[in-house]
Amino acid sequence: MASIKVAVVTGGNKGVGLAVVNNAGIAFKVADNTPFGTQAEVTMKTNFYGTRDVCKELLPLIKPHGRVVNVSSIVSYNSLGRCSPELQKVFRSESITEEELVKLMEKFVEDAKQDIHQKEGWPNTAYGTSKIGVTVLSKIQARELDATRKGDGIILNACCPGWVRTDMAGPNAPKSPDEGAETPVYLALLPPDATAPHGELVSEKKVVKW
Numbered sequence: 001m002a003s004i005k006v007a008v009v010t011g012g013n014k015g016v017g018l019a020v021v022n023n024a025g026i027a028f029k030v031a032d033n034t035p036f037g038t039q040a041e042v043t044m045k046t047n048f049y050g051t052r053d054v055c056k057e058l059l060p061l062i063k064p065h066g067r068v069v070n071v072s073s074i075v076s077y078n079s080l081g082r083c084s085p086e087l088q089k090v091f092r093s094e095s096i097t098e099e100e101l102v103k104l105m106e107k108f109v110e111d112a113k114q115d116i117h118q119k120e121g122w123p124n125t126a127y128g129t130s131k132i133g134v135t136v137l138s139k140i141q142a143r144e145l146d147a148t149r150k151g152d153g154i155i156l157n158a159c160c161p162g163w164v165r166t167d168m169a170g171p172n173a174p175k176s177p178d179e180g181a182e183t184p185v186y187l188a189l190l191p192p193d194a195t196a197p198h199g200e201l202v203s204e205k206k207v208v209k210w
């Protein structure tokens, strides 16, 4: 996990056309005293905008039956539950657009800089909010693939690797990096005739009800 940023897997004649795993991510340590607004901006830039930028370049290149895995976190789900009811409704909406999502992620950063994010209904976590962005972005991207490349059988999901012993999570996490790779690899190698999961947050190879 720790050394992978974006993994691109090309298949043979019969294999999956192309698989992309967007794995790069950051999290400030709890003890870090960087101002919260700066943490929000930097974390959002890497986790949300980085994933979005890579997808923007690579999604058009995905061949039929390709697989895309955006590494999010179960923390996105926990953080969703700490959003205001209004924000939860928007993030669960099946018609939210990428533009609307980007505006909301921008608003979180601006609210964090002014220290009004909690008053505005956001959870007090830059990492969690950026991962809400990654999970919701994945749902939007899956819908767009269905609309624009119907019949190509491309599958795109967000996932959580679990709590893994990496630079980010430290030595006390229960999973080895190999174990953490299991769910992302499962999603990247879904068989060519698979239709699901698609547009989901997947943890321990199971769909998390968003």
Ligand SMILES: NC(=O)c1ccc[n+]([C@@H]2O[C@H](COP(=O)([O-])OP(=O)(O)OC[C@H]3O[C@@H](n4cnc5c(N)ncnc54)[C@H](OP(=O)(O)O)[C@@H]3O)[C@@H](O)[C@H]2O)c1
Residues within 6 Å of the ligand: 001, 002, 003, 004, 005, 023, 024, 025, 026, 046, 050, 071, 072, 073, 074, 160, 161, 162, 163, 164, 165, 166, 167, 168, 169, 173
């Ligand atoms: N570990 C866990 O328990 C856990 C749990 C849930 C989700 N996740 C997610 O799993 C993914 C991998 O995390 P990890 O635990 O392996 O973290 P990590 O040990 O900190 O590794 C993160 C990786 O992302 C790369 N990266 C960070 N910022 C980047 C940028 N701006 N551009 C390009 N590459 C960048 C790093 O590259 P450099 O080394 O070159 O900086 C490193 O290879 C992340 O998305 C994380 O949020 C991890």
